[in-house]
Amino acid sequence: MKDQYLASDIEQKWQARWEESGIYKTDDAADKPSYYCLEMFPYPSGKLHMGHVRNYSIGDVVARFKTMRGYNVLHPMGWDAFGLPAENAAIKNGVPPAKWTRENIATMKRQFKQLGLSFDWDREVTTCQPDYYRWTQWLFLQFYKAGLAYKKEGRVNWCPSCQTVLANEQVVDGACERCGTEVHKKALEQWYFRITDYADRLLKDLDELDGWPKKVRTMQENWIGRSEGAMITFELETGDTIDVYTTRPDTLFGASYLVFAPEHQLVEKLIEGKEEGETVRAFADRMSHLTDLERTGDAAEKEGLPTGAYAINPINGAKIPVWVGNYVIADYGTGAVMGVPAGDDRDFAFAKKYDLPIIPVVSPEGEDLQAANMTEAYTAPGKLINSGDYTGMDNVAAMDAIVEALAKKDAGKKTVNYRLRDWLISRQRFWGAPIPIVYCDKCGAVPVPEDQLPVRLPEDVDFKPTGESPLNDAPDFVHTTCPSCGGPARRETDTMDTFVCSSWYFLRYTDAQNTDLPFAKDKADKWMPVDQYIGGVEHAILHLLYARFFTKVLKDGGLVSANEPFKNLLTQGMVLKDGAKMSKSKGNIVSPEDIMKTYGADTARLFILFAAPPERDLEWNDRAVEGCYRFLGRVYRYIQRYLALPAGEGTPAEEKDLRYLAHSSLARITDDIEDRFNFNTAVSAIMELVNGLYSILDSYQDHRSPAIDEATDILIHVLAPFVPHLAEELWEALGHEDSIHAQPWPAHDPSALEKDEVEIVIQVNGKVRAHLMVAAGLTKEETEEKVLADDHVQELISGKTIRKTIVVPQKLVNLVVG
Incomplete structure (x- = not known):
């Protein structure tokens, strides 16, 4: 051993040896129980940040620990490489997205290796590479064949200056982030996945996920938003009908108006020839400049206008006015709602503002509500009033009776509704997986044959700062022949949402070199579901929901056996500095490379694992980082002292006390890692063990003993998942030739704890x-x-x-x- 702990020398030495030996390559045929450890793969932004270091250090401890516990561990890594940032960087800097992305991947991969992470790089996937997005396109075609992919008109953010669709993140304060022009809502033909077909299963199967944080399951449950109610049909004076969903059919006698979304396709027909027409059109135009959140958020004032048209309440034949309102969105439900001011707070405020009728229909027991005396809606249970033949009935019992009466008139039926909407996957961007559809004047929309995949994304396009997708100006890409008739055809120029790429990448890892299929079923079944998934809580809804949806579709298609993709989920907290999330704008970034250069990767890992439980936010502390570095130096010096002493014998009492220290520490550390992922308390126990070993050496002075040998062996084993380079160096110093990371995790001796x-x-x-x-x-x-x-x-x-x-x-x- 060298005289002092030199982290950089030790870490470079072992990183080179690990790569040369291929120690982290996973053998599918290994005769061990399988364990799939996976951290969410990163977007290749250019450099790692401390959030990355925390996420991947947590995963690395789990992977190394499970390996030492006798599992055949799959621990892969890849890149979520498509997306808007690369395209924006290309337009800004004149660098093709492919070049920008590849350079960033090279930088981040080098940094990952500097951290000593135990990834199997033979399974690396990059979503922007043709060998990956070929299979993303193949999966799209399977969805298409199953009737789960379809195209319909949808409302999007439109910049009239750039003449392009903008993603939500490109709209800043209602304006285009590039040119500052006010953004409109525009209807365009878009591709969707029918995730709503799986709403019930996605909701019900949350019960299987007892290894997920409760808050994440609750977030998904709320996002799916299942409710039971009725779909009620109102006749309009134009002769059309509109279906309206409600969870309160018992209040139908109190429906005193309808409200349509201003952009609803029937509105123009309703206002045709009426004096209200121009004001309604102007209102609709103003609403088109606002985002859905600006229109429907809690802080948004509810606005509306009468159309001059009327509808018929199907339960009593009452003629009620039809309005348009900002809080109704065409894409949500049927784009129309019924107003029951006496039973809904929002409707009550709207009715009071515009002097619309308020008809009490549910009253507390023993009271007789009067509209003139109401200061707010009554939303609790009660008896029906002003409800015809149903007056006096319990309002809950009346729900079924009213729906049954409507059903006899073909004016209503029981309905289960969901907040969840079908997944819009179209992006009018360049840097994404092309949608494998061509359009032929003769044959219509035609899927690209599977043997013609991938539909390659051209990389040599001419970027112009117009905001338009470069694919529109790539004639060699756009113009093709129809796979059905051989005539001229035009390719779809929309690309897929990057969430599509990340909804199945964990399956590709199981068989990353397969050129015939996205993955072989037997290999996917060997590893799936992922035993431990690790990532930020910000992905609790969209990514995790889409991955669950994909897995269920693929199971139905016979491609996998797993019903859920991730058995256990750990959502780690953020890394903060001065009480705020690290960000360039706040000027509080700490560079992982600077930390590794000054203290070494093992110190960076140890601090980030020791400073807080993984699910909580972590406050950066420079002094604590230095403290971790000093601790590792202390461990290094302990081994130097230990090796300098000759073998000897301790007294029975001394040996018993030392064995108690070593084995009680081992039991605590094992439990903290395996059962609770309390890495911070595990590191604390390691520190206590080191302190105890120093005290023992001080008392023995001139020799070591069998109990010291055993305790030292345990120390290096328990250090291995946390500080892999130093543990490897110390293990070698003790005379071992095999890697510490290939050794079995020691088992504590219960008799030593007596x-x-x-x-x-x-x-x-x-x-x-x-x-x-x-x-x-x-x-x-x-x-x-x-x-x-x-x-x-x-x-x-x-x-x-x-x-x-x-x-x-x-x-x-x-x-x-x-």
Whole structure:
């Protein structure tokens, strides 16, 4: 060993050896139980940040620990490489997205290796590479064949200056981030996946995910938003009908108006020839400049206008006015809602604002609500009033009766509704997987044959700062022949949402080199579901929901057996500095490369694992980083001292105490990693073990003993998942040729945890006054007798009367005196 701990030398040495030996390559045929450990793959932004270091350090501890526990571990890595940032960088800097992305991947891959992460790089996937997106396109075609991919008109953000669709993140304060022009909503033909077909299963199967945080399951449950109610059909004076969903059919007699989304396709027909027409059109135009959130958020004022048209309430034939309102969105539900001011807070405020009728229909027991006396909607259960033949009925019981009456008139039916909407996958961008559809004047939309995949994304396009997708100006890409008739055809120029790429990447890892299929079923079934998935809670809804959807579709198609993609989920907290999330704009970034250069990767890993439990936010602390570095130096020096001593023997008492320290520490560390992922307390236990070993060496002075040898062996084993380079160096220094990471995790010896004596706390009237060593295993009576016989205890209670004695064997005696 060198005289001092030189992190950079040690880490470079072992990283080179690991790569040369291929120690982290996973053998599918290994005769061990399988364990799939996966962290969410990163977007190749250019450089790692501390959030990356935390996420991947957590995963690396799990992977290394499970390997030492005898599992055949799959621990892969790849790149979520398509997306808007690369395209924006290309337009800004004149660098093709492919070049920008590849250079960033090279940088981040180098940094990953500097951290000593145990990834199997033979399974690396890059979503922007043709060998990956070929299979993304293949999967799109399977969805298409199953009727799960379809095209329809949808509302999008449109910049009239750039003449292009913008993603939501490109709209800043209602304006285009590039040119500052006010953004409109525009209807365009878009591709969708029918995720709503799986809404019930996605909701029900959350019960299988007991290894997920409850908050994540709740977020998904709320996002799916299942509700039971009725679809009610209103006749319009134009002769058309509109279906309206409600969870409160019992309040139908109180429906005093309808509200349409201003952009609803029937609105123009309703206002045709009416004096309200121009004001309604102007209102609709103004609404088109606002985002859905700006229109429907809690802070948004509810606005509306009458159309001058009327509808018929199907339960009583009442003629009610039809309005348009900002809080109704055409893409949500049917784009129309019924207004029941007496039973809904939003409707009550709207009716009060515009002087619309308020008809009380549900009243508390023994009361008779009057509209003139109402200051807010009544939303609790009660008896029906003003409800025709149903007056006097319990409102809950009346729901079924009213729906049955509507059904007889073909004016309503029981319905289950979802907040979840079909997944819009179209992006009018360049840097994404092309959608494998061509359009032929003769044959219509035609899927690209599977043997013609991939539909390659051209990389040599001419970027122009117009905001338009470069694919529109790539004639060699756009113009093709129809696979059905051989005539001229035009390729789809929309690309797929990047969430499509990340909805199945975990399956590609199981068979990353397969050129015939996205993955072989037997290999996917060997590893799936992922045993431990690790990533930020910001992906709790979209990514995790889409991955679950994909897995269920693929199971239905016979491609996988797993019903869910991720068995267990850990959502790690953020890394903060000065109380705020690290960001360039705040100027509080800490560079992982700077930390590794100054202290080494092992120090960076140890600090980020020790500073906080993984699910909580972590506050960066420069002094604590230095403290972790000093601790690793202390471990290094301990091994130097240990190796310098000759073998010897300790006394039985000394050996017993040392074995207790080593094995109790091992038991704590094992439990903390395996059962709770409490890495911070595991590191704390390692530090206590090191302190104890120093004390032992100080007492032995001129020799070591079998118990010291055993404890030192345990120390290096438990260090290995946390600080892999230093553990490897120390293991070699002890004379071992094989890697520490290929060694089995030690098992604690229960007999070593049996003590001859235990220390108990002595309290007098609830206050700690002394500690006393007593024989282990004493009964309550024996413990009390031993305590009362102690001279110091007698001094504490001298002159007082013992009124009560509370004994907790092996722990505590409380003497209540007066």
